Amino acid sequence: MGSKKVNIIISIVAAVVLWIYVVGEMDPRVTKTFHDITIRYTNEQALENYGLDVENYGTETVSVTLTGNRSAINKVKKSDIAVVVDLSDAKLGTNKLTIHVTPPQNTEVSRQSLSNANVEVGNFITESKPIRISYLGDYGEKEPTTLSLSQENVNVSGAEGAVDKVSFVRGEIEKNDVGTKKKSVRTSLTAVDKDGNAVKNVRLSSTTVNVTSILYSTKSVKLNVEVKNQDAGDLERTFDLPETIKVKGSAKALKKLKEITAEPIDLSSVTKDQTVEIKPILPDGIELANGYSKLLSMKVKVSSTEQKKVLSLDEDAVQILNAGDSIQYTVESGTLKVTVTGTKKQLSEIEENDVQLSASIKDLAEGSHSIPLDVTCDKECQAVTVDPSSITVTVKNKSGGN
Numbered sequence: 046m047g048s049k050k051v052n053i054i055i056s057i058v059a060a061v062v063l064w065i066y067v068v069g070e071m072d073p074r075v076t077k078t079f080h081d082i083t084i085r086y087t088n089e090q091a092l093e094n095y096g097l098d099v100e101n102y103g104t105e106t107v108s109v110t111l112t113g114n115r116s117a118i119n120k121v122k123k124s125d126i127a128v129v130v131d132l133s134d135a136k137l138g139t140n141k142l143t144i145h146v147t148p149p150q151n152t153e154v155s156r157q158s159l160s161n162a163n164v165e166v167g168n169f170i171t172e173s174k175p176i177r178i179s180y181l182g183d184y185g186e187k188e189p190t191t192l193s194l195s196q197e198n199v200n201v202s203g204a205e206g207a208v209d210k211v212s213f214v215r216g217e218i219e220k221n222d223v224g225t226k227k228k229s230v231r232t233s234l235t236a237v238d239k240d241g242n243a244v245k246n247v248r249l250s251s252t253t254v255n256v257t258s259i260l261y262s263t264k265s266v267k268l269n270v271e272v273k274n275q276d277a278g279d280l281e282r283t284f285d286l287p288e289t290i291k292v293k294g295s296a297k298a299l300k301k302l303k304e305i306t307a308e309p310i311d312l313s314s315v316t317k318d319q320t321v322e323i324k325p326i327l328p329d330g331i332e333l334a335n336g337y338s339k340l341l342s343m344k345v346k347v348s349s350t351e352q353k354k355v356l357s358l359d360e361d362a363v364q365i366l367n368a369g370d371s372i373q374y375t376v377e378s379g380t381l382k383v384t385v386t387g388t389k390k391q392l393s394e395i396e397e398n399d400v401q402l403s404a405s406i407k408d409l410a411e412g413s414h415s416i417p418l419d420v421t422c423d424k425e426c427q428a429v430t431v432d433p434s435s436i437t438v439t440v441k442n443k444s445g446g447n
Contacts, residue, residue: 076155078110079123084144084162088133093169097137099246100204101165107144113152125149130162140164167204174201176234177213178256182220186263188293188335189223193257200250201236207246212239216254225295229257261293263334267304270323270343274313276388279427281350282312284343290325291334298330305331310343318346350388351427356397357382363418363436367407371443374406378436381418387426399423402431406438413439 083106092098109126111118127147135142141161148154175198180189199214216232231253236244268290275282290305308324315321323341325333333341360378368374383400385392401423404416416438420431 072114072116075115075118076112077118080108081106082123082128084128086130091133096169097166098169098204100167100206103163108158110156111148111152112155117151121149135166167206170205170208171200171202172208173198174211175213179217187260190261191258195255201247203247210238210244211236223258223260225260227259231255262296263293264299265289265291269306271309273311277313279350281348282345284345286343291337292331293334294331315345320344354385354392362402364403366405373441375439382432384430385426386428391426395424409440411440411442
């Protein structure tokens with residue numbers, strides 16, 4: 046009887062051992078690594094309660110290695126592995142937060158590529174940003190044009206550092222959504238930086254906008270600009286005006302258009318080099334072509350108008366005044382250099398015969414005298430001088446005889 050019980054126990058133990066052996070052979074323990082598992086960040090509301098928000102999550106994915114029986118491991122999908130970071134304890138600044146990994150049933154985590162995530166937290170702000178529409182595709186000589194938007198701006202919310210990166214909010218219109226007749230479509234919006242790259246971790250008050258657009262023809266026409274007071278205030282202003290301007294509108298509106306006139310430009314207040322805006326007066330139904338508003342300006346270079354012109358004269362050019370009938374005289378001067386100061390335009394009109402030199406010998410006794418010269422200019426100028434400023438005159442009285 047006793048031996049029978051022993052045999053039964055031995056049989057059961059043998060069966061268990063055999064089962065364990067078979068299972069081990071048929072369903073061995075294995076490991077498998079799952080890559081790029083998305084980290085789920087939780088309890089963001091806790092940050093908002095303190096006026097904070099995530100500026101940069103830093104880490105978005107992690108790799109996890111699981112161990113378990115082959116039958117269990119083979120059933121695992123990446124989505125079955127829970128990877129969570131709790132934000133409830135995050136503070137303003139950089140936070141090193143634990144990455145919690147929960148494996149599927151009958152498996153265990155043997156390794157994970159990262160244990161912590163560096164999360165940047167900033168103060169929560171909201172700012173209004175403009176909407177800009179981009180038109181996709183090649184339109185040749187025609188230009189897609191936005192006629193109206195259901196709203197011009199969008200509120201962008203998030204951490205201060207992220208919101209500050211947002212330059213504008215972009216909507217994109219496909220080529221087949223624009224035609225020669227106005228058409229309205231609704232498009233999604235994306236917050237982007239100054240280079241057009243999407244900015245992460247911000248929220249928009251509106252994620253779509255209704256855009257009414259049309260495909261316009263373009264045309265280059267003559268540009269007329271009246272420039273006033275180019276030489277005001279003893280300053281000379283030089284500039285280059287664009288001769289043509291590119292505009293857009295319906296084919297009918299452009300057909301008879303030959304030229305565009307801009308508002309007059311007064312340069313009297315321009316006293317240093319600068320760029321001056323040109324403001325075209327556009328007829329109804331006509332707009333500037335895309336990108337042309339940035340080109341509608343002229344660079345003005347300012348310089349002093351004071352220039353000098355030197356004229357060489359001899360003593361024959363000197364008029365002797367108050368000589369009287371009883372006086373003889375001779376003039377010794379050599380070459381006289383007359384310097385005329387004025388604008389470039391003024392100097393271009395002045396010649397030697399426009400300069401008058403004179404000297405008075407009234408009441409002079411016989412002998413040699415140094416007489417100051419007077420110099421004048423018949424044409425408009427700023428100043429005129431002569432060098433030397435005096436001449437030598439020898440005076441002899443006729444009544445003195447030989």
